[in-house]
Amino acid sequence: LTDNGAMYGAIEFYQKALDAGVKPIIGLDAYLAPEGRLLKRAHIDAKPTRLVLLAKSREGYQNLLKLSSIGFLEGFYYKPRIDKEVLRIHSAGLIALSGGHQGEIDEALHNHDLEKARALASEYREIFEDGQFYLELVDRPEIPEQEAVNSALVTLGRELSIPIVATKNSLYLHPDDMEAWKVLNCIKGAKTLEQFERTQAYEYDASLADGAYMEQRFSDVPEALANTRVIADRCSLELALGKWNFAQFMIPSGKTFRDVLTEQAFRLLEEKESSLSSVMIDRLNYELEIIDDKGFCPYFLIVSDFIQWARKNGIVTTTRGSAAGSLVGYAVGISTINPLNYQLPFERFLNPERPSAPDVDADFADNRRDEVLDYVREKYGAQKVAQICTFGTMLARGSVRDVGRALGFQYGFVDRVAKLVPMGSQGFPMTLARALDEAPDFKKLYDSDAHVRRMILLAQRIEGCARHVSVHAAGAVIAPTDLTDFTPLQIDTKEGKVITQYEMKSVEAAGLVKIDFLGIRNLSILGDAVELVRAVKGIAVDLEKIPKDDAKTFELLAKGQTMGTFQLNGDGITKYLMELKPERVEDIMAMVALYRPGPIESIPEYIRRKHD
Numbered sequence: 366l367t368d369n370g371a372m373y374g375a376i377e378f379y380q381k382a383l384d385a386g387v388k389p390i391i392g393l394d395a396y397l398a399p400e401g402r403l404l405k406r407a408h409i410d411a412k413p414t415r416l417v418l419l420a421k422s423r424e425g426y427q428n429l430l431k432l433s434s435i436g437f438l439e440g441f442y443y444k445p446r447i448d449k450e451v452l453r454i455h456s457a458g459l460i461a462l463s464g465g466h467q468g469e470i471d472e473a474l475h476n477h478d479l480e481k482a483r484a485l486a487s488e489y490r491e492i493f494e495d496g497q498f499y500l501e502l503v504d505r506p507e508i509p510e511q512e513a514v515n516s517a518l519v520t521l522g523r524e525l526s527i528p529i530v531a532t533k534n535s536l537y538l539h540p541d542d543m544e545a546w547k548v549l550n551c552i553k554g555a556k557t558l559e560q561f562e563r564t565q566a567y568e569y570d571a572s573l574a575d576g577a578y579m580e581q582r583f584s585d586v587p588e589a590l591a592n593t594r595v596i597a598d599r600c601s602l603e604l605a606l607g608k609w610n611f612a613q614f615m616i617p618s619g620k621t622f623r624d625v626l627t628e629q630a631f632r633l634l635e636e637k638e639s640s641l642s643s644v645m646i647d648r649l650n651y652e653l654e655i656i657d658d659k660g661f662c663p664y665f666l667i668v669s670d671f672i673q674w675a676r677k678n679g680i681v682t683t684t685r686g687s688a689a690g691s692l693v694g695y696a697v698g699i700s701t702i703n704p705l706n707y708q709l710p711f712e713r714f715l716n717p718e719r720p721s722a723p724d725v726d727a728d729f730a731d732n733r734r735d736e737v738l739d740y741v742r743e744k745y746g747a748q749k750v751a752q753i754c755t756f757g758t759m760l761a762r763g764s765v766r767d768v769g770r771a772l773g774f775q776y777g778f779v780d781r782v783a784k785l786v787p788m789g790s791q792g793f794p795m796t797l798a799r800a801l802d803e804a805p806d807f808k809k810l811y812d813s814d815a816h817v818r819r820m821i822l823l824a825q826r827i828e829g830c831a832r833h834v835s836v837h838a839a840g841a842v843i844a845p846t847d848l849t850d851f852t853p854l855q856i857d858t859k860e861g862k863v864i865t866q867y868e869m870k871s872v873e874a875a876g877l878v879k880i881d882f883l884g885i886r887n888l889s890i891l892g893d894a895v896e897l898v899r900a901v902k903g904i905a906v907d908l909e910k911i912p913k914d915d916a917k918t919f920e921l922l923a924k925g926q927t928m929g930t931f932q933l934n935g936d937g938i939t940k941y942l943m944e945l946k947p948e949r950v951e952d953i954m955a956m957v958a959l960y961r962p963g964p965i966e967s968i969p970e971y972i973r974r975k976h977d
């Protein structure tokens with residue numbers, strides 16, 4: 366897998382290939398800045414040159430992470446660009462291919478500048494020593510002069526003792542995927558299919574070729590085919606995935622993380638509860654044993670530290686989700702609820718039988734969340750902290766609209782078809798296949814109108830494809846060393862933040878634990894309300910000590926006055942609350958738990974039983 370300038374899919378590809386019994390080869394199709402990555406001016410990269418880099422080993426993979434990150438963080442100018450200066454520094458463990466018809470050497474041969482081609486080939490041979498640089502004979506039969514260039518590359522290779530290799534760009538799997546691939550490019554470039562095809566110099570089948578085709582295509586240069594096997598055999602990358610690495614949290618000399626966490630948990634819980642019962646002591650020891658066995662003591666100390674810092678600095682914060690089931694978490698300030706009071710199980714958060722990482726959903730007032738991230742960057746180092754990327758995907762309705770635009774259909778026509786696709790329900794996104802089954806009017810139009818059928822068939826091909834990359838709403842990672850030891854990085858162009866190129870699952874597989882820093886507007890409102898009450902009434906309200914049995918609060922919920930109330934302010938759940946008429950906090954807990962796909966069907970019966 367050699368994506369253009371980026372490594373977004375590397376980990377997922379590696380995992381899927383191993384699962385399928387296929388040897389994964391990870392690489393990068395790098396953009397080279399002709400006059401250096403730091404030089405950025407108009408038209409400087411009118412003809413970007415390419416170089417294909419493949420990881421032979423773990424060292425090569427680490428260098429790919431560095432090079433891809435440099436391309437974005439230092440060299441980005443319309444595209445992520447590297448140069449030969451950084452190639453020299455990070456060439457170890459890599460195999461390089463000359464880049465085919467978009468490579469520097471091919472360009473020189475196209476221009477009949479044999480001396481320049483010879484000098485460039487010698488330079489790359491020197492950068493990638495020990496025969497790790499290959500001249501690439503690319504399969505582009507539709508380019509008339511490419512055959513002559515390939516022939517010149519064979520001669521050049523023999524003259525300079527540089528091996529040659531046969532290659533073919535594969536941008537999709539099957540030949541009949543070509544139109545869908547063109548449509549994706551139209552969506553990316555905001556063009557119609559007609560405009561896109563006018564700008565294409567050549568019609569090119571970029572599907573995945575089989576061995577028989579390549580053997581026939583390069584039968585006159587058997588060594589170029591043989592070298593594909595040589596390269597495949599040399600690339601033996603083994604990644605140790607799923608081993609978590611936590612930030613370097615400083616503890617007193619001579620003590621372990623378990624020692625520090627145990628001392629904090631017992632001391633702070635006693636301060637909160639005035640005395641420790643045998644049940645509390647047994648629960649603390651049980652949890653600490655599991656936390657330590659799994660190696661998660663540092664994680665608890667790290668999360669406790671930034672949450673406590675936020676509270677001390679007046680930032681309204683809370684913790685949601687299964688972490689509320691941890692008595693250790695309550696003791697060290699991660700959560701504010703004693704799980705024993707609500708019979709919350711620890712195993713829902715950390716299960717001794719399950720190898721998953723802990724996941725604390727920490728919420729902060731959204732107008733001050735960035736202060737918490739700044740604190741973490743200052744404490745651990747800016748080069749060790751980044752937010753995680755996420756990918757927007759082509760959903761059912763959106764893919765219909767995108768394809769309709771690309772095909773040049775009228776807006777009104779496309780809009781009418783798209784609106785026939787039903788909306789998905791919470792947790793169950795709609796697909797076009799489901800829409801054809803469940804929406805009779807949509808199916809009727811699909812069957813009767815050739816334009817609609819073409820639009821839907823193309824939309825189904827691109828449905829689920831990544832549309833854009835953006836910043837994850839909450840997820841961040843804190844590494845023990847530079848982040849580029851674990852994940853490639855990039856700049857989010859909208860917000861200007863450094864983010865990972867690996868999404869949530871891949872970044873955790875690569876060895877970093879996702880930590881959620883979610884900005885919640887409701888908490889900002891609560892913080893502002895506390896300040897207003899203090900300013901106007903002179904009363905200091907402690908949000909954590911508000912009574913949970915206030916009758917007037919439950920009356921408001923029963924009347925449906927839920928606007929601005931976190932998780933209770935949607936139309937559906939408000940209707941159910943009015944029917945339920947909650948009288949205690951446990952009623953609200955049950956409603957939040959039931960209002961999700963699956964158990965939502967049981968809500969009417971639950972309400973009937975509550976009212977006997």
